Amino acid sequence: MRYAICFTPPASDPLSHVAANWLGRNVFSGELVEPSAIRGLGIHEIAFHTAVPRRYGFHGALKAPFRLAADISEAQLLRELMRFCGTLAPFRISQLEVARTGDFYSLVPSLPCEQVHYLASAIVQHFDHFRAPLSDADIERSDPGGLSAAQFTNLHRWGCPYVMDEFRFHMPLSGPIDHRDMPRVEQALRSVFEPVLSSPIQVSNVALLMEEGNGGPFRVHSLHPIGKVSARKERVAVPA
Numbered sequence: 001m002r003y004a005i006c007f008t009p010p011a012s013d014p015l016s017h018v019a020a021n022w023l024g025r026n027v028f029s030g031e032l033v034e035p036s037a038i039r040g041l042g043i044h045e046i047a048f049h050t051a052v053p054r055r056y057g058f059h060g061a062l063k064a065p066f067r068l069a070a071d072i073s074e075a076q077l078l079r080e081l082m083r084f085c086g087t088l089a090p091f092r093i094s095q096l097e098v099a100r101t102g103d104f105y106s107l108v109p110s111l112p113c114e115q116v117h118y119l120a121s122a123i124v125q126h127f128d129h130f131r132a133p134l135s136d137a138d139i140e141r142s143d144p145g146g147l148s149a150a151q152f153t154n155l156h157r158w159g160c161p162y163v164m165d166e167f168r169f170h171m172p173l174s175g176p177i178d179h180r181d182m183p184r185v186e187q188a189l190r191s192v193f194e195p196v197l198s199s200p201i202q203v204s205n206v207a208l209l210m211e212e213g214n215g216g217p218f219r220v221h222s223l224h225p226i227g228k229v230s231a232r233k234e235r236v237a238v239p240a
Contacts, residue, residue: 001067001210001211001213001214002065002066002067002210002211003065003066003067003068003074003077003208003209003210003211003221004056004059004061004063004064004065004066004208004209004211004218005061005062005063005081005123005127005206005207005208005209006059006060006061006062006063006206006207006208006209007059007060007062007116007119007203007205007206007207008027008057008058008059008060008171008207008220009201009202010205010223011026011028011220014196015193015196015197015201016028016058018192018193018195018196019058019171019173019193020033020058021033021035021036021192022035022046022050022173022189022192022193023050023053023054023057023058023173024046024047024050024054025054025057025217026057027056027057027058027059027209027218027219027220028219028220029219030212030217030219035047038188038191038192039188039191040184040187040188041184041185041188046188049174049175049177049181049185050173050174050175051175052172052174052175052176053172053173053174053175054217055216055217055218056172056209056217056218057209057217057218057219057220058171059171059207059209059218060107060116060169060170060171062119062120062123062124062206063120063123063124063127063160064159064160064162064163065209065211065218066130066131066132066159067131067132068130068131068132069129069130069131069132070132072129072130076130077127077130077208078208078222080127080130081127081206081208081224082224084123084126084127085205085206085224085225085226085227086227086228088119088226088227089226089227090202090203090204090226090227091115091116091203092200092201092202092203093109093113093116093200093201093203094109094110094111094113094200095109095110095111095197095198095199095200095201096108096109096110096171096197096201097109097110097197098173098186098189098190098193098194098197099170100182100186101168101170101172102176103176103177103179104172104173104174104175104176104177105172105173105174105177105185105186105189106170106171106172106173106174107170107171107173107193107197108168108169108170108171109169113169115203116169116203117167117169119203119206120163120167120169121163121164121167123206124158124160124163124164125158128158128159131159133159134155134156134159139155139156142155142160142161147161148166150165150166151166154166173189173193174189203226204225204226204227205223205224205225205226206223206224206226207220207221207222207223207224208220208221208222208223208224209221
């Protein structure tokens with residue numbers, strides 16, 4: 001069983017509903033979702049293109065999937081994640097947009113967001129001792145021969161190549177897309193997601209995702225609000 005520390009909007013957020021319909025699975029409940037008809041793409045095409053991100057659910061990874069160290073329990077991870085989130089301050093990503101990332105499509109910040117980069121780096125460092133060391137098989141699956149020197153160093157130091165200066169926040173929407181299909185897929189993605197991307201994205205929680213079994217789909221185990229408890233109470237208080 002593996003865990004991942006991520007950002008995902010609350011279950012009630014319109015973006016979460018749209019993403020679940022597109023990917024075909026709700027990352028909170030783990031339930032499959034009947035896809036909606038989209039002009040220009042058949043249901044079977046959508047199912048094929050979303051097979052990879054469907055397993056992980058709608059999320060932006062802050063700390064890539066990891067197994068717990070032998071001397072660490074789930075309860076310890078939860079307690080520390082709750083305490084750690086209380087030391088942070090909520091922030092906003094000004095806007096997300098559909099973008100091509102290599103052969104994939106994702107939602108990415110339309111402008112650089114130093115706060116989400118800082119959050120990911122802080123989580124990777126703070127929770128590094130919670131993860132078990134990578135096995136030889138884990139390292140081989142990371143394709144070390146295709147990594148840059150910095151990414152190779154990150155893999156062995158932090159258990160993931162794409163951290164620190166190599167980190168790019170993204171919320172995957174597809175698996176690899178054939179170049180001939182990219183224009184149709186991109187047009188469909190924009191038609192589906194742009195109506196719910198006009199407002200800033202509030203980053204006010206961190207999600208702990210859990211893998212079901214060994215190699216199964218991921219779902220949200222728990223959401224951990226960002227900010228001190230007293231500050232959160234003030235934000236939701238109703239004036240007399």
